[in-house]
Amino acid sequence: MADLLFFTGTMDSGKSTLALQTNHNHSSRGRVGRIFTAHDRAGTATLSSRLGLTHDAAEVTEDLNFWNHVVGLLTAGGRVDYLICDEAQFYAPDQVDQLAKVVDELSIDVFAFGILTDFRGRLFPATARLVELADRMLTLQVEALCWCGERATHNARTEDGVMVTDGEVIVVGDVEPAPPSADDEPEVAYEVLCRRHHRRRLTAARARATSLTADPLPFG
Known part of the structure; x- marks a missing residue:
């Protein structure tokens, strides 16, 4: 029986590294994946x-239908034993349903x-659907850490170093600061925080x- 497995964690928890490792493990045993x-x-x-590892991949666009794509490959005589689907939070919910159909x-x-x-x-629509449909959901064991040392559970977006909670949901960035820009666009970056500091918008x-070394008490 095939499975739909969903591996999740915050940014900087090694999801893409695990995706690459999973592909390596299966391909080295003679399985053919996409x-x-x-x-x-x-x-x-x-x-x-x-970590600096890369691999060619197919870009998931709005018009990609996983079911039609895989059936087309098989009809043309190709072999497909598994799919590696990274950055799945950016897929459409319908595409998650298509992946479940491929499995079943x-x-x-x-x-x-x-x-x-x-x-x-807030939950991404695609990951909400993955939670509903996945045979198993596994949280990565490599925990990203908030600046305070606690386990990071939330992804914060910053613009010029200031945490923001409004704007486009999909803005490509990283936890590493980008080089300074010559235009007037704000410098967008991401930071992983524990829930407490995400709620307080308290970035590193x-x-x-x-000069905070500990959170002030909420009374006094």
Whole structure:
């Protein structure tokens, strides 16, 4: 029996590294897979890890139908044993349904990797659907850490170092600061935070600026 597996964690928890490792493990045993991604930090049609590993991939666009795509490959005489689907939070919910159909009707394993919530702390529509449909959901064991040392559970977006909670849901960025820009566009970056500091919008930069070593008590 094939499975739809959903691996999740915050940014910087090694999801893309695991996706690449999963592909390596299966391909080295003679299985044939296809790799998909969307809005990867390294650019179009590339699956990249922060460790510096990359692999060619098919870009998941709005008009991609996974069911039609895989059936087309098989009809043309191709072989498909599994799919690696990175950055799955950016897929459409209908595409997640198509992946489930590939598993159920074609007995092809699907390994999906993505984050649960956006920078506002809300579920992505695609990951909500993955939670509903996946045979198993596995949280990555490599935990990203908030600046305070606690386990990071939320992804924060910053513009010029200030945490924001409004704006487009999909804005490509990374946890590493981008080079300074010559135009007037704000510098967009991401930071992983524990729930407490995400709720307080307390980033590492803000904590350093205010010389915080511990959170003040809410009374006094």
